[in-house]
Amino acid sequence: MDKFFRGGDKIVGSVILKANWQDNPWFPVELEAERQIDLIRYPDRYGHIWDGEYAKAFEGAYFARELLAARKEGRICFVPRDPILSIRAYWDIGGAGAKADAMAIWIVQFICEEIRLLNYIEGVGQPLSYYADALRVLKLGPIVCVLPHDGTNTSNITGKKYKDHVEDAGFEVRVVENQGMGAAMQRIEAARRIFPMCRFNEATTEAGREALGFYHERRDEHRNVGLGPEHDWASHCADAFGLMAIDYEKPRKHLKKLEIPNAGYV
Numbered sequence: 211m212d213k214f215f216r217g218g219d220k221i222v223g224s225v226i227l228k229a230n231w232q233d234n235p236w237f238p239v240e241l242e243a244e245r246q247i248d249l250i251r252y253p254d255r256y257g258h259i260w261d262g263e264y265a266k267a268f269e270g271a272y273f274a275r276e277l278l279a280a281r282k283e284g285r286i287c288f289v290p291r292d293p294i295l296s297i298r299a300y301w302d303i304g305g306a307g308a309k310a311d312a313m314a315i316w317i318v319q320f321i322c323e324e325i326r327l328l329n330y331i332e333g334v335g336q337p338l339s340y341y342a343d344a345l346r347v348l349k350l351g352p353i354v355c356v357l358p359h360d361g362t363n364t365s366n367i368t369g370k371k372y373k374d375h376v377e378d379a380g381f382e383v384r385v386v387e388n389q390g391m392g393a394a395m396q397r398i399e400a401a402r403r404i405f406p407m408c409r410f411n412e413a414t415t416e417a418g419r420e421a422l423g424f425y426h427e428r429r430d431e432h433r434n435v436g437l438g439p440e441h442d443w444a445s446h447c448a449d450a451f452g453l454m455a456i457d458y459e460k461p462r463k464h465l466k467k468l469e470i471p472n473a474g475y476v
Contacts, residue, residue: 300318314447
C-alpha cells in the first residue's frame, strides 16, 4: 500500500499529503517530552517511531546516530556533482548466482572537507558487465573504480581477475590493500569518523542509506555479548562505504604528517 501511494508516478485524480507530528498544531507537551527522550536515548528507532521511516534493526545498529544527525543537519538532500573533480566508485565484490552475495557500489566525490555521495548501485548475481553499464548510464565522465583487496582474486567463471575485467570495461582501477585482522571494525570506525563530512544525494542513495541504517551487530542473546558485524543483505553496502572511509582517511593522514594544507582531491 505504501508503494502504491508514495512510489512511482502520481495517481491521476488523487491528492496525496504527507503529514506528521510536526504538522499537528495541538501536539501535546507530553508527547513532545517523549519525543525528545527517544531522540536522545533511542536514535536507532527514532526515525521509525516519529518520522515514518521503515523499521530498521533497532538494537546494535552501527550508524543509526550518524544517519539521524545527517537528516537533522540537512545533509540528506540534493547533492550536485562537481564537474571539475574526479568521480570514484567504491565496490564491495559479490559473487555469481541468484544466492550469491550482493555487489555494492558507492559513487563518491571528495571535495575538501566534504564527501559527496552521489549515487548507489547494488545487484545480486549479475555479470560484471551489468555494473559497468550501470556506471556508464550515469554519464558522470571518467570514473576511478576502487576495489577491495579481493579485486585481485580470480573469477571462478572467467579465470580473470576482477580488476582486469573492470579495466577491460574502460575504467581506471585501484585496489585497496587488505586491512588485516579486524578489518570490518576498522571500516566501521573509519565510517563513523567521516560521517559528519558526508552529504547524501537523497533521490539516488535511498537504498544505500537503508542498508547502512540496518547494518548491525550480531549478538549472543544468552550471554548478552556482541559477536561483530552481522553478515547479511546490508553488510555489502556497509563494506563498500567503509572502504571509502578507509581510503579517504589515508591521504588525509599523509598530508597531516607533511603539514600540507588539505586543499581537496582531484
